[in-house]
Amino acid sequence: MSRLKSHSRRRTRLLASSTLALALAFVTTNAVAADTKMATECPTARELSVTDVPEGTSATKCGLVGRILRADGVGVAIPEPGTGVSVAAISTTGETPELQVAVAADGTITYGKDSGATGTPSDESGTTGTSASALSACTDTANSTESWTEWGTYNWYVGDGGMPAGMSQSQAATSFADAINNITGSYNDCGLADEVGASASYQGTTTYEADIDSSGNCTAYDDRSTWDAGDLPSTTVAIACSFYWAVTYDLFEADVRFNTTDFDFTNDVTVGCLAEYDVRSVGTHEAGHVFGLGHVPVDITHAELTMYPSSFLCSEEARTLGYGDVLGLRKKY
Known part of the structure; x- marks a missing residue:
């Protein structure tokens, strides 16, 4: 048994x-x-697109962190988990090149609302002045906001090397500061009070460069917000790259570069301007991106707004915000 x-x-x-x-x-x-x-x-293409890397792809399991992802003539180095990056450019083609990529803590990739979207070309791009068919700046309420916000003070630097309009670093710092203050102070001539709680502080010059390469890609961040000038794609007047935390959507770095290889700039459009872009107008537009404003529709009826996707030769109108620009800032701040 x-x-x-x-x-x-x-x-x-x-x-x-x-x-x-x-x-x-x-x-x-x-x-x-x-x-x-x-x-x-996992994508294997040498140059990645949003089609190659659909939302939900794992940046970590596929080894994509640091690889360049392109859309509409701009691109970003896919960021590390927990961070996001956005690139937005002023283009002479009338298009709206934008790409926003975030990587969650688990490595999952997501895109912003305008990533890879191309607008309709405008006949007014690169011409002198703005169109008579445009709505007035003080009646046009169009605005667009991005996901990130500068919850603290935007601390920024002027890089070394050449500056737009042949300015010295000191002169460039004054012009850039004026452009940034146009955003933080919601400067307008529509009689709208400043109710925007954004702030910025100039930290001096630096040997660092903007984290933007000559192909219009946002490269890896270096923890220093730098404004400078250099080479960009031939149809790009300027680019802003904004880096933020993917959970809190708090901005921690934003860089701006002016294309001085293909375009001429002026700091005073009243002195013999022929085919030059106004530094402070372009700068105000780029500062708008820094503080979370997106492009308004490329339709020429919105050409009086600062956040119109194109800039105009010999015009300083974009230094002054329109109604829609101020409304967008008030939504965020």
Whole structure:
């Protein structure tokens, strides 16, 4: 009887061991299958697009952090988990190049509302002045806001190297500060009071450069918000790159670069301006991006607003915010 019980116990243990082995094999097989599926779904193209990298792709499992992702002539280095980056450009083509990419703590990639969207070209881009068909700045309520906000003070620097309009670093700092103050002070001539709680502080010059390359890509951030000038794509007047925390949407760095390789700039449009862009107008537009304003529709009826996607030669109108620009800032601040 004892031998029969012992044999029964051995058989039970054998069955339990076999069941456990099968369960482990099932789990292992599924894990391998999942890894294989992930490997086959990871993009392999040398230059990535939003089509190659759909929302929900894992930046960490696919090894995408730091790789360049492009859309509409601009791009970003895919950020590390927990951070986001946005690039927005003023273009002479009448398009609205924008791309916003965030990577969650678990590595999942998401895109902003305008990423990869192209507007309709405008016949007014690159011409002198604005169109008579445009709404007046003080009646046009169009505005667009982005996901991030500068919850604290935007501390910024002027980079080294050449500056727009041939200015010195000191002169550039004065012009850039004026442009930034146009946003933080919601400067307008529509009689709208300043109810915007944004702030900025100039920190001096730096040997750092804006984290923007000549192809119009936002590169990895360096924890220093820098305004400078240099080479950009030939149809891009200026670019802003904004870096933020993906959970709190708090801005922690924003860089701006003017394209002095392909375009001329002036700090005073009243002195013999022929084919130059106003530094402070362009700067005010880029400062709008820094503080979370997006482009308004490319329709020429909105050309009187600062956040219109194109800039106009020999015009300083964008230094002064329109009604829609102020409404957008009030939404955020």
